[in-house]
Amino acid sequence: MLLNRDDWYDTSRDLDWTFTYVEASDAFPARWSGVGAESADAWQAWDEPFRVSYRDYVRIQREKESGVKAVRSAMMRAGVYEKLDAGHVAASHLHMGTTCMVEQMAVTMQSRFCRFAPSPRWRNLGVFGMLDETRHAQLDLLFSHDLLKFDPRFDWAQKAFHTNEWGVLAVKNFFDDIMLSADCVEASLAASLTVEHGFTNIQFVALAADAMAAGDVNWSNLLSSIQTDEARHAQVGFPTLAVLMETDPARAQTSLDVAFWRSTRLFQVLTGPAMDYYTPLDQRKMSFKEFMLEWIVNHHERILEDYGLKKPWYWDQFMHSLENGHHALHIGTWYWRPTLFWKPNAGVSKDEREWLREKYPTWEDNWGVMWDEIIKNVNDDRIQDTLPVTLPSLCNLTQLPIGSAMSRHDLEPHQLVYKERLYSFDSEISQWCFEQDPERYAGHRSFVDRFIGGEILPPDLGGALAYMGLTPDVMGDDAYGYAWAKDYVTAEAG
Amino acid sequence: MALFPITGRFVGDFIPHLVAVDTDDTMADVAEKVATLSVGHRVPMPTDPPGYEVLLDDVVIPESTVFGAVVAEHDLMPLQWFDVRFRERASVAT
Ligand SMILES: [Fe+2]
Ligand SMILES: [Fe+2]
Numbered sequence: 001m002l003l004n005r006d007d008w009y010d011t012s013r014d015l016d017w018t019f020t021y022v023e024a025s026d027a028f029p030a031r032w033s034g035v036g037a038e039s040a041d042a043w044q045a046w047d048e049p050f051r052v053s054y055r056d057y058v059r060i061q062r063e064k065e066s067g068v069k070a071v072r073s074a075m076m077r078a079g080v081y082e083k084l085d086a087g088h089v090a091a092s093h094l095h096m097g098t099t100c101m102v103e104q105m106a107v108t109m110q111s112r113f114c115r116f117a118p119s120p121r122w123r124n125l126g127v128f129g130m131l132d133e134t135r136h137a138q139l140d141l142l143f144s145h146d147l148l149k150f151d152p153r154f155d156w157a158q159k160a161f162h163t164n165e166w167g168v169l170a171v172k173n174f175f176d177d178i179m180l181s182a183d184c185v186e187a188s189l190a191a192s193l194t195v196e197h198g199f200t201n202i203q204f205v206a207l208a209a210d211a212m213a214a215g216d217v218n219w220s221n222l223l224s225s226i227q228t229d230e231a232r233h234a235q236v237g238f239p240t241l242a243v244l245m246e247t248d249p250a251r252a253q254t255s256l257d258v259a260f261w262r263s264t265r266l267f268q269v270l271t272g273p274a275m276d277y278y279t280p281l282d283q284r285k286m287s288f289k290e291f292m293l294e295w296i297v298n299h300h301e302r303i304l305e306d307y308g309l310k311k312p313w314y315w316d317q318f319m320h321s322l323e324n325g326h327h328a329l330h331i332g333t334w335y336w337r338p339t340l341f342w343k344p345n346a347g348v349s350k351d352e353r354e355w356l357r358e359k360y361p362t363w364e365d366n367w368g369v370m371w372d373e374i375i376k377n378v379n380d381d382r383i384q385d386t387l388p389v390t391l392p393s394l395c396n397l398t399q400l401p402i403g404s405a406m407s408r409h410d411l412e413p414h415q416l417v418y419k420e421r422l423y424s425f426d427s428e429i430s431q432w433c434f435e436q437d438p439e440r441y442a443g444h445r446s447f448v449d450r451f452i453g454g455e456i457l458p459p460d461l462g463g464a465l466a467y468m469g470l471t472p473d474v475m476g477d478d479a480y481g482y483a484w485a486k487d488y489v490t491a492e493a494g
Numbered sequence: 495m496a497l498f499p500i501t502g503r504f505v506g507d508f509i510p511h512l513v514a515v516d517t518d519d520t521m522a523d524v525a526e527k528v529a530t531l532s533v534g535h536r537v538p539m540p541t542d543p544p545g546y547e548v549l550l551d552d553v554v555i556p557e558s559t560v561f562g563a564v565v566a567e568h569d570l571m572p573l574q575w576f577d578v579r580f581r582e583r584a585s586v587a588t
Contacts, residue, residue, distance in 0.1 A: 373534070385534060389531065391511070392510070393512055408508035411510070413501070413575035415574075422574065424573055452499045
């Protein structure tokens with residue numbers, strides 16, 4: 001008689017060894033597992049809600065794969081890509097270049113769970129997570145490879161993380177920290193619970209909806225298929241948090257507070273501009289802020305409450321950043337557009353501006369006035385005055401430009417000296433994150449540090465672009481060749 | 495005479511820049527180097543430009559002061575934050 005899954009599941013996932021020839025602490029070093037000997041027993045209570053067997057897993061994944069494949073071939077045949085809006089296409093370049101390799105990094109993280117997680121149940125689930133992430137990286141590569149003949153920017157799905165492009169360095173810095181360098185407990189709080197369970201909804205739900213509205217069925221479908229895996233394997237964060245609340249609640253609070261802020265900052269650049277500026281106006285579903293409030297903020301608050309944690313001390317500043325950070329990153333990335341591998345849409349035509357004002361009441365005073373100066377230069381044929389000649393200052397925690405966390409009215413210095421080096425931060429919050437564990441962040445050299453250290457030659461913007469690996473065929477420029485600025489010429493003449 | 499990198503913010507702009515200042519530069523030179531990256535790019539030039547002033551920790555540094563002397567006096571490190579703004583004329587006007 002064939003056993004039902006429930007008959008054998010608990011026995012199989014609890015399979016473990018009692019060590020006799022080596023110390024448990026040698027087989028599962030605390031710096032890999034994240035668990036000291038004193039709390040090892042508590043982790044036996046770790047329990048996962050997904051009762052999945054390998055047989056079930058393969059069957060379901062196979063169905064998902066054939067679904068993605070069917071859409072892919074239908075869309076390629078229909079020539080859908082060639083008809084897409086240029087602003088929308090930029091969002092897919094940005095996503096592929098910055099996300100594909102993060103999926104691959106997640107394979108390594110999951111494989112660490114498979115080997116070093118402090119519970120056999122978690123190690124078992126890590127196997128499925130590892131297979132999921134392999135699928136995601138491969139899907140991104142396949143999708144990008146199909147479209148390479150239309151645009152060399154899709155090469156960046158594979159290439160980006162082998163360059164020193166500044167935005168890629170910021171993404172890499174964060175995931176190196178929480179996926180590649182973190183122990184299992186830290187990775188599961190920061191990467192699984194905060195990023196995969198929370199923030200990826202912006203990329204994989206919101207962006208998928210925008211992509212569908214823009215007619216990019218293939219990409220939308222790929223994002224949704226990936227999201228079904230994320231929603232499952234991200235669950236390992238919850239039992240981890242539950243055990244940590246028993247053994248070390250202070251660590252749980254700090255880890256989540258740091259990860260939540262760093263994720264916020266990263267998604268302000270990865271998704272904020274794409275949602276509020278690149279996506280064509282008539283296809284926008286929600287503003288970035290609305291989406292964050294509904295899908296991320298409420299959700300995070302609920303988790304904190306359910307597990308008995310406090311809101312981060314910086315909550316008010318975070319809410320203020322939601323109003324501003326991605327607008328800063330948008331005007332900044334557009335202005336420094338030769339440093340991008342995608343073509344950003346300025347997204348400030350009169351209609352778009354009306355929408356921005358409605359969604360963000362402080363937008364005109366915080367951002368509109370600066371765009372007015374840019375618009376004047378564009379319409380007076382002074383494009384060179386809308387292009388960068390030097391680097392912005394960068395934050396030594398987020399690696400993002402200083403000034404991109406809040407508005408110009410809030411900008412003030414946040415600098416500290418640690419071991420005879422001056423570190424700069426984009427906010428009080430980023431400085432606080434650094435102070436929680438300086439050795440974790442100190443020593444890393446930002447793009448600016450490398451520039452003044454003489455690693456980037458010649459030491460000018462041209463040298464910096466070459467160092468970033470940006471070639472003329474992919475270098476960023478205005479997505480619509482400044483056509484949107486014409487709105488303002490007519491108005492002034494009339 | 496040596497180049498010294500600073501974090502230069504023009505008040506009103508949203509972003510500070512990496513600016514290479516020379517230790518022989520006067521504050522007027524420093525102001526010009528920082529302002530030129532923002533004014534006319536994202537910050538409008540006023541119709542009657544009042545000139546610029548440089549501040550360290552919210553204190554205006556006299557225009558003729560040489561940058562190297564400021565570095566020595568405050569023992570500054572590379573990437574020190576400086577503010578530059580349009581000269582405030584309120585006191586002159588009254
Ligand atoms: Fe993934
Ligand atoms: Fe994942």
